Amino acid sequence: MKIHTRIDKELVSQAKAQDTVALGRIYDLFVERIYRFVYVRVGRREDAEDVTEQVFVKVLKNIGSYEERGLPFEAWLFRIVRNLVTDYYRGRRRTFVPLDEAIHVVDPKPKPEEAVSVKLQYEEVLQQIRKLPERYQEIIELKFIEELTNDEISQILKKPVDQIRVLQSRALAKLKTYL
Secondary structure: OOOOOOOOHHHHHHHHOOOHHHHHHHHHHHHHHHHHHHHHHHOOHHHHHHHHHHHHHHHHHHHHHOOOOOOOHHHHHHHHHHHHHHHHHOOOOOOOOOHHHHHHHHOOOOOHHHHHHHHHHHHHHHHHHOOOOHHHHHHHHHHHHOOOOHHHHHHHHOOOHHHHHHHHHHHHHHHHHHO
């Protein structure tokens, strides 16, 4: 389920000028991905909805200060998401996503015969991912759930691409030992 959303500079420029149509288009392009990312991280629908709402409030408030610096708009946006998820964790214990709900977030319309197989595989992998250190979980989620490139992950996490590759490799090696 590869969903890369590239938006053009003109749309960002219009949004920076507080054009409500452009802002709405950005919302439409990203709301599902952001919600899914947040939901997997926080584990509760209500909290995921609240954090997703906070993301777009922050985008609306700060889009005027966004500057094109060779980074995709998406990296700026997901940095906001990541920061708000981090804020969410401050003072809260992590709640894990119920596996039957997580499957609906990842693939809401599986074929019945595929659903059982996917659920069993997903459940096993998700349980093992949860055993990983938080930094490895984040790398795996960005790379394989959000399907971002190493360059995009580098921009979001503010780490060199080489470090992203090393973290990804270590995370996968560790996960492999669990599986």
